[in-house]
Amino acid sequence: MSSNRKKLIAVVGATGQQGSSVVRALQAQGQFKVRALTRNPDKHRGLADEVVEADLDRPETLQAAFAGAHGVFLVTNFWEQGTDELKQATAAVRAAKAAGAKHFVWSTLPDVEAISGGKLHVPHFSGKAKIDRIVREAGFAHYTFVIAPFYYQNLLGVTAAQKQSDGTLGWALPIDPTVRGIHMGDITELGNIVAGAFAHPHEAGNGEYLPLVGDFMSFNEIVDTLNRQGHEFSFKQVPTEVFATSFPGAAEIAATFAWFQAHTYLGSNSSDQIGLANKIAGRQPTKFSTWARVNLPVHASA
């Protein structure tokens, strides 16, 4: 089909880790025309078939951003200063509906507060879960929930190994390292699921939850996998209360690890959802050991 007769997918967060993966997968699939959305289109020319301005904090930009779109992918960035995920997502859902979008894909996370019976508070998870109902009730012909895992890439950035007081390189975190609770994955592969969902709305566009999971591990298994590849990483469990006050924002990270330990990242047995996600993506996601060999080579941590 020629490019101008293809249906259009508008991708929020197209310059970020999740959205760029969606843009790449849609481009590789070739079935849709892709519109990358960013607050700074001039900085990102050539990112997709079209690059258009969208600022979730300025709803007036969303009408043009979603105009003519058959599908919309939405991710909100909890960590960006001043972000109100509920407000941003509500504006995006409203604008997508007004623009006549048929298929809405929302990148969500489990409802920690509900599943933990109010014991744990992890706003960057629960805040996303609360948006699910808004997507469900908006009246789109098709809608899909994708769940991003604990990015393998976190181990190169926000959760990278650090020099410890005993001189080793490793992690000091508030989690029992023997508990298998972390659903992980290569975030560059999220787009395969999203592109698959847009291409197969009858199988994946009826409110299905599609998590990307390449591996399911304990911290000991993460460390052992890396050390078998030649690293010499250490792991030390630290008390939640100590970790929670160690830097600004640490309380939320501590609660996140408490969640992984008590309920697992996905919060329930999700093997059927993972199986469907892999089928819709058309491939098995990359295992941690395979990813690490390429992306976390030994010389980088020496």
Ligand SMILES: NC(=O)c1ccc[n+]([C@@H]2O[C@H](COP(=O)([O-])OP(=O)(O)OC[C@H]3O[C@@H](n4cnc5c(N)ncnc54)[C@H](OP(=O)(O)O)[C@@H]3O)[C@@H](O)[C@H]2O)c1
């Ligand atoms: N790290 C993890 O393990 C993990 C796991 C699951 C979920 N998450 C969630 O992933 C989300 C972040 O996604 P990411 O990793 O793809 O982020 P990222 O790589 O930091 O990129 C953030 C993206 O958000 C866009 N953005 C931010 N504010 C915006 C606004 N007001 N209007 C329009 N676009 C805006 C940015 O676009 P421009 O700057 O180009 O405008 C950029 O493309 C967070 O909410 C986090 O909770 C993370």
